[in-house]
Amino acid sequence: MMNVAIVAGGDSGEYTISMLSGEQVEQQTDRNRYQPFLIEIRGDSWIYRKAGKEFPVDKNDFSLHLPGKHVRFDVVFNAIHGTPGENGKLQGYLDMLGIPYTSSDVMTSALAFNKAFCKGVVARYGILTPHSVHLFRRQKDKISTLTDRISIPCFVKPNNGGSSVGMSKVTSAGQLPPALELAFREDEEVLVEEYIEGRELTCAVLRTEGEVVPLPVCEIVSKKEFFDYEAKYTQGMADEIVPAPVPPEVAEECRRISTTLYNLLNCRGIARFDYIHTRDKFYFLEVNTVPGLTAASIVPKMIREHGWSYTELVTRLIEEAIIAP
Ligand SMILES: Nc1ncnc2c1ncn2[C@@H]1O[C@H](COP(=O)(O)OP(=O)(O)O)[C@@H](O)[C@H]1O
Ligand SMILES: [Mg+2]
Incomplete structure (x- = not known):
């Protein structure tokens, strides 16, 4: 049985969402294959909780000293949105310890997390992005x-x-x-x-079993002025429609650009690309290399539409991380 550390929390405004993502991943992990350990990383407090007790992570080798056993991890499932999980910091630490993880590497994470630098690279590949x-x-x-x-x-x-x-x-x-x-x-x-006036579309892509797979496109229709924090996380404040109600060729183009970007940026695991679509053109806004995975998040909706269960997604991401670290 493999030991999987699911890391969540982090040090940004996305802390709460990340904890929800991590809890959902833990619940949906296939227990026949993996033994999941949800670990909260916040500042220098890295904690595993069990039966009302707290166990700090041994940062020397990212392991846990539990009563009667020393737990080492075969793989880390990264569910930290924002720093330090989405910007390459945690990736650098895990690389140095030789522990595989489910998200993009240091370079890709750091680049993708810096919106301005990422837009610069994306533009050089001929993809539009707002000035x-x-x-x-x-x-x-x-x-x-x-x-x-x-x-x-x-x-x-x-x-x-x-x-x-x-x-x-x-x-x-x-x-x-x-x-x-x-x-x-x-x-x-x-x-x-x-500001680009248009329809907001987003597409997630993952590599699994050696293939790069774009998922069904989602249209975001916010009831606020834009897709702000409230619209993102309050029930009923935004419609996230999967599959996006756009002509098939528009959805196909969105999937094509996203697959191209996934490859050009050398992404790993699952990444979600955000765009504004107007007058037949896609404007790239950003890429999320650790997209939301809460029960209400966009990626789980895309996965369902694609015909996979949430558990299957978790298994695919873990297997990919182990096969191609
Ligand atoms: N240039 C833009 N034109 C139109 N809408 C935008 C633009 N930039 C951001 N938005 C709106 O703001 C939201 C959040 O922007 P985004 O760049 O994706 O940042 P975040 O990392 O916070 O998701 C988008 O989903 C979209 O609704
Ligand atoms: Mg966004």
């Missing part, structure tokens, strides 16, 4: 000339963020300073991005 300006806290001077370089309406987002935390849609110049302040509260870097 944007990348700001660093240390370089305040760039901020004063911002309105010359970006049109309004625009989006202001923490560059290394997720779940729409700290993000605003700006519709007048006066709204820029507070929007920047909000985003800079979350991150040292901020992305100011041209």
Whole structure:
């Protein structure tokens, strides 16, 4: 029986969602194959809980000292959205210990997590992405000339963020300073991005049994001004429609671009690509290398539509991590 550490939590605004993802993965793990251990990673507290007791992880070798046994892990199922699970930090640690994991490697994770740098690479491959300006806290001077370089309406987002935390849609110049302040509260870097009016589509891709498989496309219809935190996590505030009610050729194009990006960025495990679609064009917004896996998340809906169970997804991701670490 293989020991699987499911890591969840992390140190960002996505902590709660990540815990829900991790709990769901643990519940859905096939116990005939794997022995799951849900481990909460938060700051320097890395904890496994059992029967009301807490057991800290031994960080020397990522193992657990439980009463009467020393548990080592064959593989890590990564369910941490945001830092340190989605930006390459945890990946670097696990690489050094030689423990395989279910998500992309250090380089791909770090690149994908940096929205501005990732857009730069994606654009070089000829895929459209909204025009944007990348700001660093240390370089305040760039901020004063911002309105010359970006049109309004625009989006202001923490560059290394997720779940729409700290993000605003700006519709007048006066709204820029507070929007920047909000985003800079979350991150040292901020992305100011041209607003694209269109339909929001998202597509997840995974590699399994040696094949790169795009899942059915999802359309997001938010009842808020955009797909903000509330719309993402409040029942009834957004419709996530799978399969997306778009012409088959549009869905096919979305799957094609996503598969291309998955390969070009050298992704592993499951990755979800977000776009705005307008006038027959796809604008790439971002890629999530550890997408939400809660019972209500988008990926489980795509998986169901594809004809797999949640448990089958977990098994496929674990097997892929072990076969091709
Ligand atoms: N340039 C844009 N044009 C239109 N809508 C956008 C744009 N950028 C972001 N959005 C909206 O904001 C949401 C969150 O943006 P995204 O870049 O995906 O960040 P996050 O990592 O927080 O999901 C998107 O799902 C979309 O609804
Ligand atoms: Mg997104």
